[in-house]
Amino acid sequence: MKKGLLLGFALLSLIACNDNEAPKENLHLTGNVKGLSQGKLYIKKFEDTTLVAIDSIIIKGNSHFETTIPLKNPEVFYLFLDRGQTNSIDNNLVFFAEPGEMNIETSLKEFYAGAKITGSKNQELFDEFNSFKSKFNDENIAIIEKRIENSTNFNQQRADSIEEAYGRLVKRKYRYTANFASTHGEYEIAPYLALTEIPDINVAYLDTIAKHMSREVAASKYGKILRKHIYDTKKETLSNKE
Template sequence: MRKIFVLSLVLISIFACTKKETTGNLHLTGNVEGLGQGKLYISKIQDSTLVVLDSITIKGKSNFESFLNIDGPEVLYLFLDRGQTQSIDNSIPFFAEPGEMSINTKLKEFFNAAKITGSKNHELWTEFSKLNQRFTEDNLDLIEKRLQNEINFSQERQDSIDKAYEKLIKRKYLYVVNYAMNHADHEIAPYLAITEIADVNVMYLDSIANKMSPEVSESKYGKILKEHIKEVKNNQ
């Protein structure tokens, strides 16, 4: 009788472990082409700390699978532990959403080759990033001009560079505001507001917050944006 009881406990434990590993509101699958051995980590930032949600050991097969429970759409990170091989290309940020998602990439181009599907927020984030790239490129051009001007300094050139930079920042901020307001029914809106233009005039942040749908307003980033707006107003 005691043996049957112990066996029952073992079976229950096995079932519980299996259930834990195969349930969750986010089912993430993927493949890292060329990866024969290594470890993947799925993490998120919580209270300024990187927290590991799941770890996946790759041995032989390069595909992976993970079941996660998330409160709602939020940015997660897929990290690759390359072992003794050092590389800065070891992290893929992705805008996770409950449901079915996939991340397919390559070992040699872990970040750049990543194809992510199953998330409307990530699709919008990718679109934003491509359009936002031109502001990054323009800023790099201005940095180069500043460095060149230091070699043979001219106050006139410096003033011209400063004015160009101010115009660039205004253009970028207006672009982010418009993009966020046009997609205020998705969590990407408050996320961009707090990560790209947190120091913009609070009236623009208010405009984004006021246009957010009720669901987005109560999301992780919606709450953070509203709290940020409150703090800015209290400090004015």
């Protein structure tokens, strides 16, 4: 009897250890929207091509929030603040969710611009990429301003120079994105960036990104979509040649 009890406890301990080591399949999200005393937060994600709400959080008096969402693989979510006003970019906060513990610290005043998100390696890489993208956007705005200025007193030589600068800028963005994705193939950010930032790049670059993906990433949501996109692109190219 005593041996049976000892064996039972040993098995229970082994199961408990295995449970602790098992892959996490939930996102436990905590956060704070400083200055928000009353309102509603929605967590959304894309299903096919539609942005749908998967959770909602009511804020009453306490600006801190907490929720748990089923999540097996890293995926991009959107934290939406319902201000009761017209939707704007500062009502939507994009974040790369991962199973496990994540935290979002932001404020009512700078909901999007002032957000600090922790607990996700994909998010860290997303922030790094977005820092580059922000510089690209600034340079792009400068080029647009030059186009507008040139349109009031048009000069063909100046127009050609502006378009050449724009072409170089786009090439730099595409090359940087492709290299960034290839370098980080062990994270879901790689196929995500390929699909959202450079889907129309030469398929050879997409192939390179796909080849650098780890087995787990290749089997993830974005990994599968990227491989299908590559297949469809190659199929369409062959069809156009016939």
